[in-house]
Amino acid sequence: MSDDVHAAERRLHPLSWLFVLIQQLKQFVVPLLALLLFGRGAGPGDDRQWWPLIGVGVLALASVWQYLTYRYRIEADSLVVRSGVLHRSLRQIPFARIHNVALHQSLLHRLFGVAEVRLESAGGKKPEAQMRVLRLSDALALERLVRRRGAAVAAPAHGAVAADPEAATTLLRLPPAEVLRLGLVSNRGLIVVGGGFAALSQFNSRLLSNLFEGWGQALFGFAGQHHFGVPQYALVGVSLLLAFVLLLRLFSIVLALLQYFGFRLDEHGRRLTVERGLLTRLRTSTSRRRIQAWTLREGLLHRWLGRRSLQIDSAASEDHGQQRALRELAPIATPDACDALVRHLLPRASWPPREWQPLHPRAWLRLCLPGALLALLAGAALAWRFGAWGLTALLWLPWAAFVARQHAHRAGYACDGGLVALREGWWSRHWRFAELDKLQALQLTQSPLDRSLGMATLWLDSAGAGALSPPLRLRYLPVARARALHAQLGHEVARRKLRW
Incomplete structure (x- = not known):
């Protein structure tokens, strides 16, 4: 994709229908499984056994239809998206109004060399445009184009000279050792355990009660056979608690590696871009002027390791309750690195404050x-x-x-x-x-x-x-x-x- 203006309409990647189908199958997996289970109980002449295949076929046709009717066009100062035939939609998105450009690549995206692109404006409830999918080269070119055109429009409005959006400066990079520290200080292991129990309980509503009941019977039966006293019970309890904590930390480290491996924060002119992920790669960006508030965090484990985290709030869109905008500038870093990052991005402010005022004496x-x-x-x-x-x-x-x-x-x-x-x-x-x-x-x-x-x-x-x-x-x-x-x-x- 060239940076020159092209009036010709473009299509998505030829395999975009496949990724749309996969996304729809994720949403309809429960009804399809229900149809599959009910169909098994039917006789040989009962047509209900074909309902799941018919449902998948309908979703596949809808995905192909969406690919055939979706077009986008790049104009001088905006992106125009056209979709639908019976119910037509023509959406024009000015580059200067695009707050966040998010590129998402799952493992399947990376195998095919494509990416999903979301263009978001400030305060919107959903993305202004969601393209499933573009070639990775076209997605990166579109991101550069939005960054360049948006900077060119915004600079005169603020009476400033537009910075070169192609001049990238790496502000922070997390090596694998830092990602491991992030896993140690975070509680993401609880998400894995909770998600696993929630998924398994969908198939067996008494899973948790049966699990704890069986575990209790085995534990107390073993203890009764060996005539454990109070110290032995305390030792077993502490050991089980320690094993559970270590298991949670292990899950946290694995999840941190999956989400934050290769984390890099770059500055392109007046925009910040973060790229991260081991299997699924996420690339998202936002303008510096869109940052509304800042948060520095430090837990007990952070202090033991001499680390903090830096987050920002920005007027960002939400997609099904999940905030897609850039939020973490430094998932983990030293206090000096966090303070230096704040001073670089807020050159007119004095950070940290020279003097803190106390609260009321009572x-x-x-x-x-x-x-x-x-x-x-x-x-x-x-x-x-x-x-x-x-x-x-x-x-x-x-x-x-x-x-x-x-x-x-x-x-x-x-x-x-x-x-x-x-x-x-x-x-x-x-x-x-x-x-x-x-x-x-x-x-x-x-x-x-x-x-x-x-x-x-x-x-x-x-x-x-x-x-x-x-x-x-x-x-x-x-x-x-x-x-x-x-x-x-x-x-x-x-x-x-x-x-x-």
């Missing part, structure tokens, strides 16, 4: 009260049921106070001329920050308990915040400081142009 009490109230209620209920032994639940009170003090001591916020940031957490920590010209709304809230303690919370809204992102909020500030900060930020946001 913020620890506000954090402690919910847990303390729960412990008191639990202690009263257990004491009524079990007597004095139930009061042992009150031992949770000093621990809750200790944890609340640690959280309050670690928490803080910072606000300068261009950036607002907060830090939270003790055992698992995170830093959340956003540029002032990415904020859309401010909200000052006070609960009755907050009013009694003389504190307030300031909520900051930005576009594209995902469900997995911590909220951008400054919690438990002194009321006077919260109101002053609300007025200051409100004035700054009102006079700044929203950068979307």
